[in-house]
Amino acid sequence: MTDKLHHMTLTETAKALDAGIVSSRELTQELLGRIDRLDGQLNSFITVTADQALAAADRADQCRAKGEAGPLTGAPIALKDIFCTKGVKTTCGSKMLDSFVAPYDATVVEKLQAAGTVSLGKTNMDEFAMGSSNETSFYGAVKNPWDLNAVPGGSSGGSAAAVAAGLVPAAMGTDTGGSIRQPAAYCGITGLKPTYGRVSRYGMIAYASSLDQGGPMARSAEDCALLMNAIAGHDSRDSTSIARGVPNYSEELSAPLAGLKIGLPKEYFGEGLATDVGNAIQDAIKVFEGLGATVREVSLPHTSYAIPAYYVIAPAEASSNLSRYDGVRFGHRCENPTDLIDLYKRTRAEGFGEEVKRRILIGTHTLSEGFFDAYYKKAQQVRRLIHQDFLDAFEEVDVLMGPAAPTPAFDLGAKKDPVSMYLQDIYTIAINLAGIPGISVPAGFSNGRPVGLQILGTHFAEARLLNVAHQFQQSTDWHLRRPEFAEENA
Amino acid sequence: MQWETVIGLEVHVQLATQSKIFSGSSTAFGAEPNTQANAVDLGLPGVLPVLNEQAVAMALKFGLGINADIPEVSIFDRKNYFYPDLPKGYQTSQMYHPIVGRGEVEILLDDGSSKIIRVHHAHLEEDAGKSLHEDFHGMTGIDLNRAGTPLLEIVSEPDMRSAKEAAAYLKAIHSIVTYLGISDGNMAEGSMRCDVNVSVRPKGQEAFGTRAEIKNVNSFRFVERAIAYEVERQIELIEDGGEVIQETRLYDPDADETRGMRTKEEANDYRYFPCPDLLPVVVDKAYVDHLRETLPELPAEKRARFLNELGLSAYDAGVLSSSRETAEYFERVKDVCGDAKQAANWVQGELSGALNRDNLDIADSPVTAEALGGLVARVIDATISGKAAKQVFQALWNGEAESADAIIEAKGLKQVTDTSAIEAMVDQVIADSPAQLAQYRDAEPDKRGKMIGYFVGQVMKASRGTANPQQVNALLKAKLDALC
Numbered sequence: 001m002t003d004k005l006h007h008m009t010l011t012e013t014a015k016a017l018d019a020g021i022v023s024s025r026e027l028t029q030e031l032l033g034r035i036d037r038l039d040g041q042l043n044s045f046i047t048v049t050a051d052q053a054l055a056a057a058d059r060a061d062q063c064r065a066k067g068e069a070g071p072l073t074g075a076p077i078a079l080k081d082i083f084c085t086k087g088v089k090t091t092c093g094s095k096m097l098d099s100f101v102a103p104y105d106a107t108v109v110e111k112l113q114a115a116g117t118v119s120l121g122k123t124n125m126d127e128f129a130m131g132s133s134n135e136t137s138f139y140g141a142v143k144n145p146w147d148l149n150a151v152p153g154g155s156s157g158g159s160a161a162a163v164a165a166g167l168v169p170a171a172m173g174t175d176t177g178g179s180i181r182q183p184a185a186y187c188g189i190t191g192l193k194p195t196y197g198r199v200s201r202y203g204m205i206a207y208a209s210s211l212d213q214g215g216p217m218a219r220s221a222e223d224c225a226l227l228m229n230a231i232a233g234h235d236s237r238d239s240t241s242i243a244r245g246v247p248n249y250s251e252e253l254s255a256p257l258a259g260l261k262i263g264l265p266k267e268y269f270g271e272g273l274a275t276d277v278g279n280a281i282q283d284a285i286k287v288f289e290g291l292g293a294t295v296r297e298v299s300l301p302h303t304s305y306a307i308p309a310y311y312v313i314a315p316a317e318a319s320s321n322l323s324r325y326d327g328v329r330f331g332h333r334c335e336n337p338t339d340l341i342d343l344y345k346r347t348r349a350e351g352f353g354e355e356v357k358r359r360i361l362i363g364t365h366t367l368s369e370g371f372f373d374a375y376y377k378k379a380q381q382v383r384r385l386i387h388q389d390f391l392d393a394f395e396e397v398d399v400l401m402g403p404a405a406p407t408p409a410f411d412l413g414a415k416k417d418p419v420s421m422y423l424q425d426i427y428t429i430a431i432n433l434a435g436i437p438g439i440s441v442p443a444g445f446s447n448g449r450p451v452g453l454q455i456l457g458t459h460f461a462e463a464r465l466l467n468v469a470h471q472f473q474q475s476t477d478w479h480l481r482r483p484e485f486a487e488e489n490a
Numbered sequence: 491m492q493w494e495t496v497i498g499l500e501v502h503v504q505l506a507t508q509s510k511i512f513s514g515s516s517t518a519f520g521a522e523p524n525t526q527a528n529a530v531d532l533g534l535p536g537v538l539p540v541l542n543e544q545a546v547a548m549a550l551k552f553g554l555g556i557n558a559d560i561p562e563v564s565i566f567d568r569k570n571y572f573y574p575d576l577p578k579g580y581q582t583s584q585m586y587h588p589i590v591g592r593g594e595v596e597i598l599l600d601d602g603s604s605k606i607i608r609v610h611h612a613h614l615e616e617d618a619g620k621s622l623h624e625d626f627h628g629m630t631g632i633d634l635n636r637a638g639t640p641l642l643e644i645v646s647e648p649d650m651r652s653a654k655e656a657a658a659y660l661k662a663i664h665s666i667v668t669y670l671g672i673s674d675g676n677m678a679e680g681s682m683r684c685d686v687n688v689s690v691r692p693k694g695q696e697a698f699g700t701r702a703e704i705k706n707v708n709s710f711r712f713v714e715r716a717i718a719y720e721v722e723r724q725i726e727l728i729e730d731g732g733e734v735i736q737e738t739r740l741y742d743p744d745a746d747e748t749r750g751m752r753t754k755e756e757a758n759d760y761r762y763f764p765c766p767d768l769l770p771v772v773v774d775k776a777y778v779d780h781l782r783e784t785l786p787e788l789p790a791e792k793r794a795r796f797l798n799e800l801g802l803s804a805y806d807a808g809v810l811s812s813s814r815e816t817a818e819y820f821e822r823v824k825d826v827c828g829d830a831k832q833a834a835n836w837v838q839g840e841l842s843g844a845l846n847r848d849n850l851d852i853a854d855s856p857v858t859a860e861a862l863g864g865l866v867a868r869v870i871d872a873t874i875s876g877k878a879a880k881q882v883f884q885a886l887w888n889g890e891a892e893s894a895d896a897i898i899e900a901k902g903l904k905q906v907t908d909t910s911a912i913e914a915m916v917d918q919v920i921a922d923s924p925a926q927l928a929q930y931r932d933a934e935p936d937k938r939g940k941m942i943g944y945f946v947g948q949v950m951k952a953s954r955g956t957a958n959p960q961q962v963n964a965l966l967k968a969k970l971d972a973l974c
Contacts, residue, residue, distance in 0.1 A: 084536045097535065104529055106536060203536040209766035238538050239768055317766055320568050323579020324533040328632065344572055367570070367761035376763060 005030050006166035007482060010075050010223040013169055017064060017074050024064070024074030028057040028118055031076050035120065035167050037488065041148065044162040046081045046139050047089050048121035056118040063116060071226055071250075073116030078171040080159050081122035082129055083109050083214070084203040092205045093125040093137040093155075096325045096332045096351035106203020107235045108172060108214050115230040120168050124158030127353045128322065129179055129207040131155050132424040133415065136355040141412055144187060145483040146449055150409040153183030159217050160187035166486035170218035170227060174204060176211045177310055178404070178428025181440035184217055185404035185452020188442045190469065190479060191217040192224045195459045196435035197242035200235030206321040208314035209240075211432040220479055221441065221469035225249035228462060244460065252463045253470040258292030260468065263397030267303035268427050274407040280444030280451040281403050287475050288401075288468075298396060300389040305382045306430035307422055312366050312379035313433070318356075319363025325351060358418065387434040394458040399468055403427055404440040404452035431456060439465045442478035450478075491729070492693035495721050496701075497656045498648035499713075500685040501663050502641050503673045504617065505548045510638035511616050512539030512582065512768075517640075519679050523622070523633035531638045533577030538767050541566075545640040546771060547781060548672035549589045549614050552642060554782050555666050556609055558593025566614075566768045570761040575619035575632050583643075585762040588613035589771065595646075595666070596790050597658040602804045607659050608647040615641050636680075642672070648687065648698065653717035657710050660684060661812065664710075665789045669814045683708045688720045689734070699724070700734040704741050704748055716741035720748050792817055800830035810834060815852045819859045826863020829870055836866050840883050857886045865894035878903040878955050906956045909965075912949070915957065916965045919948040920973070931974050942966055 005027060008016065016022050032050050039045050053076070060074030084090045084102035086109075091097045105113070112119070126136040134142040134157025142157040144150035145165035152161040156173030160183035163171050173180040175193035184191025192215045199214045206212060216227035229250060234243040262285065269278060285295055327333035327347030334350055337343035352360070366375035393400060405424055415421040431438045436459055443453035453472070457465045473479050510517055513530035530537045553560050565587040568580040590612035598604050617639040622631035644663060650656045664682060667673040674681050689701035702724070704716050719741075724734050738757070739748040787795075789811045796807035810820045816837070824833035841862060845855060865886065869879045878898075885897045898904055906912060920927060923945065930941050942963070949962045 084534075090535070092535065100535065102536070103534070202538050205535040206767075237540060239540055240538075240766075316763060320570050320580050320761070320763070323570060323572065324535070324577060326572060326574075326579060328574050329532055329577065330534065340574065364761065367763055369759045369761075372761075372763070 006034055006486065008169060009219045010072065010169050010226050011220070013075055014071050014073075018069070024057040024060040024118060025054060027074070028053050028076055028120070031120060031168055034488075038165060038485070039162075039167060041485075042143050042145060042161050042165055042167075043140050044124055044142050044152075044158040044165065044167065045078070045121045046091055046093070046124050046158070049088055049119060052088070053118050053120050056113075060116050060118060070116055072112075072230055075117045075170070076120055076168050077112060077117045077227075078120050078123050078159060078162050078168045079109065080125050080156050080171065080173050082125060082174050082205045083122075083172060084205065085109055085119070085122065088122065090122065090205070091138070092129070093127040093139060094351065094353070094356070095138040098138065098332065100331050102203075104203065107200035107237060108231050109203065111231050111233075112172070117230070123156070123162055123171055126155035126157065126179075127356050128205070128318070129155040129174060129176055129212075130318070130355050130359055132178070132182060132421050133410070133412075134158065134183070135412065136353055138353060143412070144409050144449070145485040146188060147409070148485070149411050150449055151186065151412050153186035153405070153409060155179040155183075156191075156217060157183045160184055160189055160191070163187070163189045163217055163219060164483060164486070166482065170216060170223050172214060172227075172231075173217045174212055174214045175428075175432065176207050176213075176314060177432050178425040180215050180217055181404045181428050181438055181452065181454055182424065184440040185442075185454070186409035186450060188450030188478070188481060188483070189217055189219055190221050190224055190439065190441050190473075191215065192228065192439045192462065192465065193431065193437060194228065194232065194462055195242075195437045196432070197240050198437070198460065198462065199231050200233070200238045200241045202235055202237040206317075208317040209321060210317060211310075211314060213432070220473055221439065221466045222250070222253060222473075224439070225253055225466045225470070228466070232462070247463050249463050249466050252467045255467050256292065257288065257468060257471050260288070260291075260293035260399065261397040262288055262293050262295045263298035263393055263400045264295060265300045265303065265393070265400055265402055266297050267300050268402030272406045272423070272426065273403060274446065276446030277403050277405070277407060277451050280446065281401070281453055284443040284453045284472065284476075285401060287472060291471060291475065296397065298393045298400065300386075300393060300430065302382065302385045302389050303430060306386055306433060307426060309379040309382040309386065310425075310429045310433060311362065311422060312375045313383065315359040315363030316367050316376050317363070319360045319367065322352075322356070322360055327351075355418070383433045386430050390430075390434045390436055390456075390458070398457070399461075399464065400456040402454055404454040408446040408449035408451055427454060435459060437462050437465055439469050441469045441472060442481070443476070444478060493690045493721075493725050494693045494695075495651055495653075495717070496648045496689045496691060496698055497650035497653075497717060498687040499646045499650070499656060499659060500687070501644045501646075501660065502683045502685075503644065503663070503667050503675075504681040505545050505640040505642055506671065506673050507542055507544040507548065507640050509542060511542050511545045511614065511640035513638055515638065521635055523631070523635060525635065527619075527634035527637060531577065531634050533579075539582060539765075541768060541771065542640065545614060546589065546773070548640075548670070549612065549642050550773065550778060550781050551670050551672055551785060552612060552644070552667065553590035553593060554778070554785055555670055555788050556593035556595055558609060558612070559591030560773060560778055561587065561589070561591050562773060563587060564589040564613075564771045564773070566765040566771075567762045568765045571758045573618065574630060575621045575634070575637065577619065577634060577637055581616060581618065582765055582768070583615035584613035587770075589773075595659060595662050597655060597662045598793075598808045599658060600654065602808070605655065607649045607655075607662075610645045610647050612642050612644040615643060617641050648689075653714040653721070656686065656717055657714045660710055660713055662789070665812050665814075669786055669788050671786075677709050680708060684713065686713060686717060686720075688717055688724070690721055690724045690728070700736050702734065702736070702748070703738050705738055705751065707741050712741060712743050715743070715746055716748055719746060723748065786814075789817075796830075800824070802830060802834050806834045806838060809838065813852070819852050819855070822859035823863040823866060826860055827866035827870060829866065832866050832870055833863070836862060840880065844883075844887055856889055857883065861886050861893055868894055868898060872905060872907060872958060874898055874903050874905050875955060875957075875959055878905065881955075902954075903956060905958050906953055907958050907961060909961065912953075912957050912961050913965060915949050915952045916945075916962065916969055919945055919952060920969060923948065927970070927973065930970055938970070942970065945970070
């Protein structure tokens with residue numbers, strides 16, 4: 001059993017812990033050992049919190065001994081380094097926060113601790129979550145465990161790679177334009193972006209506040225449901241979190257799919273979609289038809305405006321959100337500033353990487369006098385149209401399906417032109433603009449690199465998405481495939 | 491050429507909430523630097539604002555107090571600029587959809603007339619921290635205790651035409667916010683500050699001249715002086731063939747002048763956009779109606795009532811209604827003594843003089859309204875003379891006793907109204923003053939009125955001030971005339 005510990009899902013982990021096959025401490029030690037041995041090649045962690053993890057594992061074991069264990073007690077997880085963790089360095093993948101130790105825990109972190117999970121550390125990410133390949137991180141690129149020449153996707157690339165490589169069964173990510181779903185697809189794992197407002201953003205370092213949403217990344221939809229049970233819900237510290245009852249996401253997983261109406265947005269199967277990816281998605285659709293679902297084509301007519309609208313709104317919000325990194329109170333400060341302007345200029349020039357600077361400049365420009373109406377206001381109008389597209393589609397069908405990304409993971413360093421990088425998010429970005437939930441599940445391979453199927457639902461349809469994904473995973477084994485890299489002795 | 495001054499004011503009022511507008515930190519003034527700044531106030535990564543309902547309620551009360559439109563929805567925007575005491579690099583404010591719409595404020599002018607100043611809108615925003623330039627040897631200290639204190643910015647229309655009107659407007663705003671209890675109005679502690687927009691134009695011209703904005707003026711007096719200086723500067727500039735440029739200026743009270751800070755070209759582009767961390771504020775009618783019911787009587791209503799129902803002069807009504815404390819004090823005195831005019835005279839006269847002399851606020855008066863009311867009541871029922879009353883007031887002021895009655899008793903100041911007792915004193919004084927009596931007799935009858943004063947004085951002296959002067963006067967006149 002112990003040689004398979006690192007392949008277990010959270011659900012299996014809970015069973016093994018309950019059965020006394022392994023203790024939380026043993027499991028934690030095993031995974032910390034793997035991180036120690038393997039992560040040098042992957043670079044999926046920025047900070048490993050071994051001591052805190054072992055202490056938390058001991059607490060979990062004591063809790064279990066007293067018969068007080070819940071479904072996540074002792075479950076090892078990792079946190080994208082965008083979540084503030086009290087007393088632990090929280091870098092957001094940036095030199096700007098290289099020395100920043102958060103004095104408080106994010107709401108999501110508090111909730112996961114309360115559920116008894118054991119955090120192994122903080123995972124690598126694109127700087128300030130700006131990127132689709134994890135190459136913008138100050139801490140260096142992350143490698144894809146399926147192919148060390150490929151990117152893991154981004155911005156939650158570290159979380160995706162760590163889960164795929166068997167370093168941790170699940171991790172938290174965040175998704176502003178696809179940052180959970182695209183790396184989940186590239187790394188062959190399951191990743192859910194919840195409805196905007198479903199999971200608290202308090203303590204989650206802001207990139208684009210009206211789009212950011214935290215969510216689970218794991219080896220199965222069942223595991224994502226377990227994590228959602230722990231993290232979803234209203235938070236009085238986040239005004240945009242929604243006061244609405246949280247269902248038990250695990251309970252609805254087994255509902256049969258007979259009669260499920262699936263819509264295929266025709267705009268998601270057009271030019272730019274790699275043939276292998278398209279074929280894998282079509283095969284997945286057939287699985288659903290076999291489960292009794294009906295399929296029809298739908299249209300999301302404003303899809304082509306999603307990327308331009310996103311690249312106005314997100315940088316605008318980012319330009320403002322990142323103003324606080326000024327060298328005055330925390331984070332990087334340049335040496336020997338001659339005056340205030342020099343302090344600002346050099347601190348920010350030194351502390352931010354190229355992509356972050358690019359987006360701050362774009363956002364500053366689009367918000368400036370004389371341009372606001374043409375850019376920001378227009379983009380918000382487009383956003384409403386995109387939102388309406390989805391509402392119209394969900395009048396006709398229960399869920400939408402399509403590829404999570406147009407291609408499988410690309411090679412490290414392959415996308416030098418920012419716009420070609422931005423186009424990787426063509427199928428994920430509109431979902432954030434509309435605020436609806438989406439999940440990516442493994443659905444095949446293209447030249448040995450995973451392909452992700454994206455399933456979308458209307459607002460607060462997470463339980464339905466997890467049910468649909470789980471039923472797919474009961475009929476397929478894509479999610480059970482493990483990269484060779486994960487087998488140390490292979 | 492005749493010039494006309496045009497003035498508009500932006501008044502920043504710190505709201506008297508317990509905690510900050512977007513965080514739970516205390517707003518108390520004067521704490522050790524940075525002891526009232528939590529993660530939200532420091533703008534740490536990941537923190538989010540949560541709107542303080544008390545700040546919303548206070549802003550709405552102000553709106554109701556000036557009969558303003560209350561829009562159903564207001565929206566917070568971010569005003570982006572870099573400054574060390576602005577932790578997030580933006581100020582959360584309301585640019586396009588303020589919480590309070592158009593309203594009106596009535597101001598009182600020195601000639602007793604009044605004028606309506608229109609309020610364009612009032613919006614909520616957060617205060618910045620403070621930069622401390624002393625004590626840090628070439629460095630700047632940052633104190634973020636003030637950061638996040640709720641501010642209501644009240645923006646007037648350019649309706650004022652003189653420095654006096656601007657000061658009167660500022661006083662009216664001060665009086666409204668303190669009446670409503672939404673601010674302590676303490677200008678010395680920065681609870682109220684204002685930016686003044688000033689321009690001049692040839693009398694009769696409709697178009698406005700180019701304006702200058704004088705930032706952060708923090709006293710009634712400085713507002714008048716800054717405007718006076720600025721108007722003169724602009725007129726001189728134009729008359730010398732120059733042109734006023736649109737710019738931000740600073741008033742230096744020590745030099746008594748305004749100085750240019752930055753011109754419009756150098757001005758920040760604040761890149762306003764709706765704050766994505768805060769939801770639009772939706773105010774339903776029931777909530778507004780509920781707040782309306784809690785409103786106290788405001789200065790304008792009070793003034794009208796003092797004038798029309800209590801019969802006070804326009805001047806007294808204006809002064810006595812100008813602050814909530816003064817009005818409450820006066821009304822208490824009136825209730826205790828039962829006479830509004832007498833109460834007004836005493837509050838405006840003896841009390842106000844003593845307060846000014848000792849530089850005290852009415853709230854700190856050593857003489858309570860009850861005690862003063864009790865004193866005035868004794869004047870009205872003729873228990874004591876006006877002269878004795880002043881003595882009693884002084885004793886109350888010195889804290890010699892709690893009530894006027896106790897002092898009257900202790901000092902034996904009770905007025906003698908017993909006619910026979912007074913008559914005896916009058917007879918004695920006439921008997922003791924043969925020379926004065928002779929003069930009185932010899933005088934022309936129309937001169938005698940003045941000469942009677944001597945005798946009155948002697949009788950009052952003999953009674954140690956306790957004789958009723960009216961009675962003494964009447965008796966003396968009768969007796970002396972009988973001797974003529």
